Amino acid sequence: MHDMIAEPLSDTSIATAVDGRVVRLSAARPGDAGTIVDVRASTKAGDHGVDAHELHRRLLEFGFVEGARIAVLHEGAIRRDPIAVRLDDMRVALRRRDAEDVWVRLDPLASARA
Amino acid sequence: MSDAALPGARVALVGNPNSGKTALFNALTGARQKVANYAGVTVERKEGQVTSATGRSISILDLPGTYSLRARSPDEVVTRDAVLGKLAGEQAPDVIVCVADATNLRLVLRLLLELKAVGRPMVLALNMYDIAQRQGLRIDLEGLARDIGCPIVTTVATRKRGIDELVAQVDERIRAGALSGGNTWREPNAGEIRDAHREAQRILKAHVRPPERPDTFTGKVDSVLLHPVAGLAILLAVLFLMFQAVFTWAAPAMDGINAAFAWLGGAVGQLLPDGLLKSFIADGLISGVGSVLVFLPQILTLFFFIILLEDFGYMARAAFLMDRIMGGAGLHGRAFIPLLSSFACAIPGIMATRVIDNKRDRLTTILVAPLMTCSARIPVYTLIIGAFIPHRTVAGVLSLPGLVMFALYAAGIASALGVSFLTRTFFWRGAAEPFLMELPTYKLPDPANVARNLFLRGKIFITRAGTIIFPLMIAVWFLSSFPGAPAGATDPAINYSIAGRVGLFIQPVFAPIGFNWQMVVALIPGFAAREVAVAALGTVYAIGASDAAQATLGSTLAAHWSIATGLSFLAWYVFAPQCASTLGVVKRETNSWLWPGVMLVYMTGLAYLAAFVTYQAAAAAGLG
Numbered sequence: 159m160h161d162m163i164a165e166p167l168s169d170t171s172i173a174t175a176v177d178g179r180v181v182r183l184s185a186a187r188p189g190d191a192g193t194i195v196d197v198r199a200s201t202k203a204g205d206h207g208v209d210a211h212e213l214h215r216r217l218l219e220f221g222f223v224e225g226a227r228i229a230v231l232h233e234g235a236i237r238r239d240p241i242a243v244r245l246d247d248m249r250v251a252l253r254r255r256d257a258e259d260v261w262v263r264l265d266p267l268a269s270a271r272a
Numbered sequence: 273m274s275d276a277a278l279p280g281a282r283v284a285l286v287g288n289p290n291s292g293k294t295a296l297f298n299a300l301t302g303a304r305q306k307v308a309n310y311a312g313v314t315v316e317r318k319e320g321q322v323t324s325a326t327g328r329s330i331s332i333l334d335l336p337g338t339y340s341l342r343a344r345s346p347d348e349v350v351t352r353d354a355v356l357g358k359l360a361g362e363q364a365p366d367v368i369v370c371v372a373d374a375t376n377l378r379l380v381l382r383l384l385l386e387l388k389a390v391g392r393p394m395v396l397a398l399n400m401y402d403i404a405q406r407q408g409l410r411i412d413l414e415g416l417a418r419d420i421g422c423p424i425v426t427t428v429a430t431r432k433r434g435i436d437e438l439v440a441q442v443d444e445r446i447r448a449g450a451l452s453g454g455n456t457w458r459e460p461n462a463g464e465i466r467d468a469h470r471e472a473q474r475i476l477k478a479h480v481r482p483p484e485r486p487d488t489f490t491g492k493v494d495s496v497l498l499h500p501v502a503g504l505a506i507l508l509a510v511l512f513l514m515f516q517a518v519f520t521w522a523a524p525a526m527d528g529i530n531a532a533f534a535w536l537g538g539a540v541g542q543l544l545p546d547g548l549l550k551s552f553i554a555d556g557l558i559s560g561v562g563s564v565l566v567f568l569p570q571i572l573t574l575f576f577f578i579i580l581l582e583d584f585g586y587m588a589r590a591a592f593l594m595d596r597i598m599g600g601a602g603l604h605g606r607a608f609i610p611l612l613s614s615f616a617c618a619i620p621g622i623m624a625t626r627v628i629d630n631k632r633d634r635l636t637t638i639l640v641a642p643l644m645t646c647s648a649r650i651p652v653y654t655l656i657i658g659a660f661i662p663h664r665t666v667a668g669v670l671s672l673p674g675l676v677m678f679a680l681y682a683a684g685i686a687s688a689l690g691v692s693f694l695t696r697t698f699f700w701r702g703a704a705e706p707f708l709m710e711l712p713t714y715k716l717p718d719p720a721n722v723a724r725n726l727f728l729r730g731k732i733f734i735t736r737a738g739t740i741i742f743p744l745m746i747a748v749w750f751l752s753s754f755p756g757a758p759a760g761a762t763d764p765a766i767n768y769s770i771a772g773r774v775g776l777f778i779q780p781v782f783a784p785i786g787f788n789w790q791m792v793v794a795l796i797p798g799f800a801a802r803e804v805a806v807a808a809l810g811t812v813y814a815i816g817a818s819d820a821a822q823a824t825l826g827s828t829l830a831a832h833w834s835i836a837t838g839l840s841f842l843a844w845y846v847f848a849p850q851c852a853s854t855l856g857v858v859k860r861e862t863n864s865w866l867w868p869g870v871m872l873v874y875m876t877g878l879a880y881l882a883a884f885v886t887y888q889a890a891a892a893a894g895l896g
Contacts, residue, residue: 199462211462213706218465219340220708221379225473231491235500236596242498242711247482248376249490249711251592253599256706
């Protein structure tokens with residue numbers, strides 16, 4: 159039920175994701191900050207109760223657009239889900255699986271915690 | 273133009289959630305507002321009146337908050353259709369007032385660009401302007417107004433600042449009349465949403481300088497309240513306090529209401545001669561009204577907490593913390609509050625499901641809400657536990673009756689989660705809706721706003737629930753009173769009534785779960801409200817229903833029922849839809865008889881099954 163990411167850019171890269179690497183928002187951890195570089199409509203249909211294009215538009219409407227500044231602030235207790243992010247000047251909560259299609263270029267040095 | 277000749281006008285308030293739109297609506301209209309439902313949907317329609325300085329009467333419509341005209345929830349559909357003038361029986365507004373949180377302009381600017389396409393005259397109200405100023409946010413109002421092509425008024429709704437200017441500006445727009453153009457709005461595609469964001473970003477950059485002293489309070493509070501461990505602990509503490517309040521603070525008021533209605537019933541009983549009229553007024557009318565009002569203190573206490581937490585900005589955090597836990601059972605994070613409310617009474621709980629956007633998520637929540645142990649079950653549980661569960665100590669410290677009570681609550685919660693999980697698995701396959709939610713900045717609740725909302729909630733409960741519960745109470749009274757007992761009858765009068773006859777007739781169906789015919793007869797008036805079953809049992813066993821008589825009733829039941837029957841009755845009450853008012857409210861909220869029908873069938877089925885298993889198991893264990 160909970161398949162986070164099926165691509166190599168995954169858990170192993172989370173811990174070391176620094177220096178301008180591009181990651182899925184769904185794999186980011188609190189403390190990660192960067193700029194959104196891509197918002198896609200690729201997730202399998204049916205996974206979200208709505209199709210990929212609808213999810214895509216909802217993300218865009220909330221301000222998940224290319225160029226927006228984003229920082230992960232908090233995560234839930236169970237499976238680190240959902241996450242709370244600062245998106246430009248507002249705070250948004252979302253589930254990791256709905257955040258898979260948001261790609262973030264992490265700020266260099268921002269993830270000093272690694 | 274003479275004052276009297278000024279035609280009335282209609283204004284719609286549109287804005288993002290958390291923009292202070294409702295506070296602005298209250299500041300504009302004061303007490304001159306009414307709440308109804310839109311025809312055919314269960315979205316609240318809030319309309320109020322204001323008179324401009326020129327004497328024009330303006331009606332103001334508070335539309336549900338939205339991020340986009342591309343509607344997704346029933347609330348947002350209303351907003352879109354109202355703005356476009358597509359709503360049945362409603363004209364398009366003469367002026368749209370777009371309400372914005374001055375400290376959070378990005379998303380509302382995009383919404384405003386969409387609204388511009390509708391082609392109606394518009395005014396932008398920059399609300400919470402005091403907070404923006406305190407943060408040192410600089411907005412070039414003139415430049416911004418020129419850029420977006422509509423006048424701007426700064427407001428502080430909670431302090432009623434800028435209200436007159438806003439009304440004057442709206443009046444001016446109505447007088448000027450001319451539209452900027454026809455409606456060219458259509459659903460934007462992804463590319464257009466991106467373009468609109470880019471345009472909003474450009475406008476923002478050109479006219480707004482970021483705050484010199486940005487809000488750090490919210491971040492600090494969140495680092496505690498959203499902490500994976502501390503946050504959950506605080507949430508539990510808040511819930512515990514709420515429960516304490518609902519069950520202890522409300523108790524004196526509930527006792528008072530009970531006593532007042534008992535006194536009233538008694539006084540009327542003394543004045544009137546014995547007979548139908550007396551029975552109708554004392555047993556039907558007065559106890560019917562009393563049975564509705566007695567829950568008011570609990571509901572107001574509950575709503576006091578909910579409104580306070582909502583205004584503070586905590587509810588979104590509670591949804592965040594609970595989302596994963598509820599999500600495991602296929603429920604949306606936002607279902608948390610409605611289910612919590614259902615511990616007091618399922619009716620406000622079901623009404624509170626309106627915060628859930630998605631129809632399926634909302635229906636699931638409505639269907640399982642009555643499984644939460646409402647306070648009307650407590651009298652039944654107390655009576656049966658008192659009669660059948662011995663006062664023994666388990667494991668040294670726990671009392672057996674307390675343990676059974678806890679088990680009944682736990683059974684309710686577990687079954688609610690189970691039913692919603694099954695609903696998700698078998699009927700509405702696929703994952704839940706996306707969970708995307710703004711976490712608003714924390715704000716101190718405005719006491720006047722809390723008081724107003726509380727009053728409104730109380731009024732809605734009394735009028736809506738009252739209009740459903742009351743006729744049902746009358747119907748149940750009728751069934752239990754007609755036809756009356758023949759002269760010289762020795763059995764209680766209810767045995768001769770329609771309810772009594774039906775009870776006797778269907779008793780064989782209940783035999784496998786250990787119910788005798790007296791119990792089945794008592795179930796019928798118990799349909800009005802669960803706790804009525806206690807009084808009804810008293811009636812069929814010909815014992816008065818007063819508090820002093822309850823102990824007697826307990827020992828009578830213990831003498832007449834086996835332990836297996838007692839346990840079976842408890843199991844029945846965990847699940848049985850023994851509350852016609854809840855079914856009535858479900859009908860109203862879903863606008864169809866289908867869902868109350870589904871609820872009636874599945875809950876009765878569960879109740880029968882649970883009682884059957886309990887009775888047979890207990891009987892096999894030698895308790896029959």
